[in-house]
Amino acid sequence: MALKGKMVIGQSGGPTAVINQSLVGAVLAARGQENITGILGAHHGIAGIMKEDFIDLTTQSVDDLETLAATPAAGLGSVRLKPGKAECERVFEVFKKNDVRYFFYIGGNDSAETAHIIAEMAKEANYDFCTIHIPKTIDNDLRVTDHCPGYASAAKFVALAFMGDDRDNAALAGIKINVVMGRDAGFLTAASALARQDEGDGPHLIYVPERTFDVAQFQSDVKAAMAKYGRCVVAVSEGITNADGQPVMTSGERDSHGNLQLSGSGALGDFLSGKVKEAYAGETVRVRADTFGYLQRSFPSIVSEVDAREARMVGKHAVEHAVATAEPGSVAIRRLSSSPYASECFITPLSTVAREATELKDEYINEAGNDVTQAWVDYAAPLVGDLPKMGKLF
Amino acid sequence: MALKGKMVIGQSGGPTAVINQSLVGAVLAARGQENITGILGAHHGIAGIMKEDFIDLTTQSVDDLETLAATPAAGLGSVRLKPGKAECERVFEVFKKNDVRYFFYIGGNDSAETAHIIAEMAKEANYDFCTIHIPKTIDNDLRVTDHCPGYASAAKFVALAFMGDDRDNAALAGIKINVVMGRDAGFLTAASALARQDEGDGPHLIYVPERTFDVAQFQSDVKAAMAKYGRCVVAVSEGITNADGQPVMTSGERDSHGNLQLSGSGALGDFLSGKVKEAYAGETVRVRADTFGYLQRSFPSIVSEVDAREARMVGKHAVEHAVATAEPGSVAIRRLSSSPYASECFITPLSTVAREATELKDEYINEAGNDVTQAWVDYAAPLVGDLPKMGKLF
Numbered sequence: 082m083a084l085k086g087k088m089v090i091g092q093s094g095g096p097t098a099v100i101n102q103s104l105v106g107a108v109l110a111a112r113g114q115e116n117i118t119g120i121l122g123a124h125h126g127i128a129g130i131m132k133e134d135f136i137d138l139t140t141q142s143v144d145d146l147e148t149l150a151a152t153p154a155a156g157l158g159s160v161r162l163k164p165g166k167a168e169c170e171r172v173f174e175v176f177k178k179n180d181v182r183y184f185f186y187i188g189g190n191d192s193a194e195t196a197h198i199i200a201e202m203a204k205e206a207n208y209d210f211c212t213i214h215i216p217k218t219i220d221n222d223l224r225v226t227d228h229c230p231g232y233a234s235a236a237k238f239v240a241l242a243f244m245g246d247d248r249d250n251a252a253l254a255g256i257k258i259n260v261v262m263g264r265d266a267g268f269l270t271a272a273s274a275l276a277r278q279d280e281g282d283g284p285h286l287i288y289v290p291e292r293t294f295d296v297a298q299f300q301s302d303v304k305a306a307m308a309k310y311g312r313c314v315v316a317v318s319e320g321i322t323n324a325d326g327q328p329v330m331t332s333g334e335r336d337s338h339g340n341l342q343l344s345g346s347g348a349l350g351d352f353l354s355g356k357v358k359e360a361y362a363g364e365t366v367r368v369r370a371d372t373f374g375y376l377q378r379s380f381p382s383i384v385s386e387v388d389a390r391e392a393r394m395v396g397k398h399a400v401e402h403a404v405a406t407a408e409p410g411s412v413a414i415r416r417l418s419s420s421p422y423a424s425e426c427f428i429t430p431l432s433t434v435a436r437e438a439t440e441l442k443d444e445y446i447n448e449a450g451n452d453v454t455q456a457w458v459d460y461a462a463p464l465v466g467d468l469p470k471m472g473k474l475f
Numbered sequence: 476m477a478l479k480g481k482m483v484i485g486q487s488g489g490p491t492a493v494i495n496q497s498l499v500g501a502v503l504a505a506r507g508q509e510n511i512t513g514i515l516g517a518h519h520g521i522a523g524i525m526k527e528d529f530i531d532l533t534t535q536s537v538d539d540l541e542t543l544a545a546t547p548a549a550g551l552g553s554v555r556l557k558p559g560k561a562e563c564e565r566v567f568e569v570f571k572k573n574d575v576r577y578f579f580y581i582g583g584n585d586s587a588e589t590a591h592i593i594a595e596m597a598k599e600a601n602y603d604f605c606t607i608h609i610p611k612t613i614d615n616d617l618r619v620t621d622h623c624p625g626y627a628s629a630a631k632f633v634a635l636a637f638m639g640d641d642r643d644n645a646a647l648a649g650i651k652i653n654v655v656m657g658r659d660a661g662f663l664t665a666a667s668a669l670a671r672q673d674e675g676d677g678p679h680l681i682y683v684p685e686r687t688f689d690v691a692q693f694q695s696d697v698k699a700a701m702a703k704y705g706r707c708v709v710a711v712s713e714g715i716t717n718a719d720g721q722p723v724m725t726s727g728e729r730d731s732h733g734n735l736q737l738s739g740s741g742a743l744g745d746f747l748s749g750k751v752k753e754a755y756a757g758e759t760v761r762v763r764a765d766t767f768g769y770l771q772r773s774f775p776s777i778v779s780e781v782d783a784r785e786a787r788m789v790g791k792h793a794v795e796h797a798v799a800t801a802e803p804g805s806v807a808i809r810r811l812s813s814s815p816y817a818s819e820c821f822i823t824p825l826s827t828v829a830r831e832a833t834e835l836k837d838e839y840i841n842e843a844g845n846d847v848t849q850a851w852v853d854y855a856a857p858l859v860g861d862l863p864k865m866g867k868l869f
Contacts, residue, residue: 469776
């Protein structure tokens with residue numbers, strides 16, 4: 082069945098370095114489709130749709146779109162809103178009113194859930210309509226897909242940051258703690274392991290939210306690394322939790338989803354610095370903590386080539402699939418080979434991606450819970466791509 | 476007068492992205508000089524010299540040196556040590572014992588001071604000797620020189636970070652505070668202005684240590700920016716001080732120089748976030764703070780081309796000047812033209828660079844003390860070089 086009508090495309094959740102590649106991939110694919118009679122960009126996602134606040138995406142030059150594709154963050158504006166039934170009804174009403182027949186929502190599992198609810202509403206109302214979720218998240222925590230567009234570029238930033246910071250730490254020895262984004266999944270923190278090129282390179286310890294964080298064990302791990310290397314670089318996820326399941330340290334504030342604010346605060350890093358100083362009470366030791374913060378997801382020019390290509394690909398695939406089949410779904414990526422790296426798109430039902438997220442597999446975390454495994458490196462390295470060689474004299 | 480003997484080269488103070496360019500520039504220049512009979516790298520600067528802990532720099536392949544040149548931090552290891560008279564005497568003793576006739580010290584004003592003291596000792600002792608200070612600092616606070624190697628690459632990192640973060644802030648509107656390195660001088664924080672490409676782009680407010688920071692004025696500035704732009708990105712130096720001259724917020728710890736620790740802690744960002752929330756008491760407003768931390772000075776692949784070229788040039792010039800004249804001094808950079816950018820090296824007496832530092836000129840700071848001027852942008856932009864164009868839909 083071929084649908085004819087307008088399309089709406091929106092972006093949701095945290096920005097990434099390549100989310101605009103997906104937008105531009107979808108828009109350029111749509112411009113060639115005669116069944117798509119208008120291309121409306123939702124200004125700030127669902128929030129914009131409810132207000133009928135659209136940006137016409139038929140008028141920009143290809144050059145301008147290519148500049149946008151290479152720009153981080155979310156060109157249409159994003160939103161942190163998990164819409165309830167009333168909001169979804171309003172969205173559906175706007176779609177019907179404007180003869181919108183296609184809806185593409187670029188985001189994570191919450192966005193897939195929104196797409197799913199709206200797809201179900203259309204079905205119930207017998208409104209001919211196709212909703213496609215286009216995956217995006219630096220957290221890499223969507224189910225089904227091998228990995229998520231947006232992740233590899235953020236992972237490249239993290240790997241580069243640790244490569245440089247490890248050299249910095251080698252030049253002025255001490256203990257350095259770097260807090261990496263990741264509330265429930267340690268994919269981004271685990272990418273710090275890609276910084277290692279030679280024996281003794283940091284990070285020397287990696288803590289992910291998939292394992293309970295024990296302060297005493299951490300203190301003892303740091304002391305052991307210091308004894309072995311004379312210095313210590315630590316990667317830690319912002320979302321690490323105590324044995325009771327509570328975040329180790331937050332700013333105390335909650336976001337609009339009711340989640341405790343983890344990013345945009347140096348609280349965890351400063352807390353862990355304090356714990357290390359405690360462990361070295363009386364001794365002089367240089368302890369510093371950095372929280373990478375929002376730089377990880379929106380730094381211009383730090384982009385994985387694989388990520389940029391795949392982000393473009395999922396946007397294009399979404400439109401082509403929708404026009405060809407009118408079947409709702411979520412675009413996912415299948416890895417065909419790691420060396421040389423190759424992948425392809427496929428469609429998975431919205432229900433398989435919506436709502437629940439995934440996390441690091443057990444085989445990617447070492448037994449002590451303070452590092453990753455070679456299996457992890459084999460998984461992540463092809464996504465991030467080549468990294469510069471660090472020169473060393475000692 | 477031609478001196479014949481060994482040379483020692485060392486790196487001191489905070490690492491930069493291009494300090495190894497200066498090292499490699501000096502080493503390659505020295506390898507061609509028959510009056511230089513040995514090239515000794517001081518492992519961790521002055522601290523290594525006192526222990527006669529040297530790395531032989533005659534054996535590495537040119538390829539390996541080029542890899543090192545492109546690697547951030549300090550390949551020889553660095554040190555934070557302002558040596559007293561006894562330490563300088565020990566250094567001088569080691570130099571005499573090893574027939575060292577040339578000493579090249581890559582660092583900031585403290586390193587120039589060390590070089591100066593040792594040069595004076597040699598003169599008093601009638602020991603034929605030449606000391607050259609090779610400038611390096613991301614702070615850009617050395618006197619005489621137009622600018623300092625290491626600065627422009629860190630400035631490029633800051634500009635890129637603000638470009639991306641401004642897009643992130645446009646996508647999910649709110650108040651974002653970014654804390655940038657700079658204890659006494661605002662050069663690096665001021666570089667955030669280079670992120671602006673279009674009307675309304677952030678940073679919307681810039682605070683440097685050259686002006687007293689007033690919390691109430693800051694709160695009122697943020698509110699005014701929010702009213703005008705619907706969002707607000709703030710750049711603030713870690714070293715901003717209150718009217719009493721004390722840092723606005725620190726971790727409370729002091730470093731080996733007795734300076735309060737400013738970097739490697741999220742304390743200032745979190746404090747300013749709190750002050751903004753106070754100003755909006757009762758209202759819902761999204762406030763986040765990131766502290767860029769050590770990433771600014773050691774991020775691989777974010778390098779200004781001008782900076783890399785000049786860092787190489789000052790290292791080479793130091794050796795050529797020393798061999799040709801045996802006159803001590805500090806290498807400085809003279810800007811010949813901003814468009815197209817051109818520069819040359821010259822030698823200035825060590826006393827003109829040692830000890831005291833410089834700061835942002837008045838003409839670079841706006842009257843309200845919350846932004847920089849066009850004169851600043853004209854000064855800084857040619858050093859940082861081309862930045863990617865950010866694509867926008869609104």
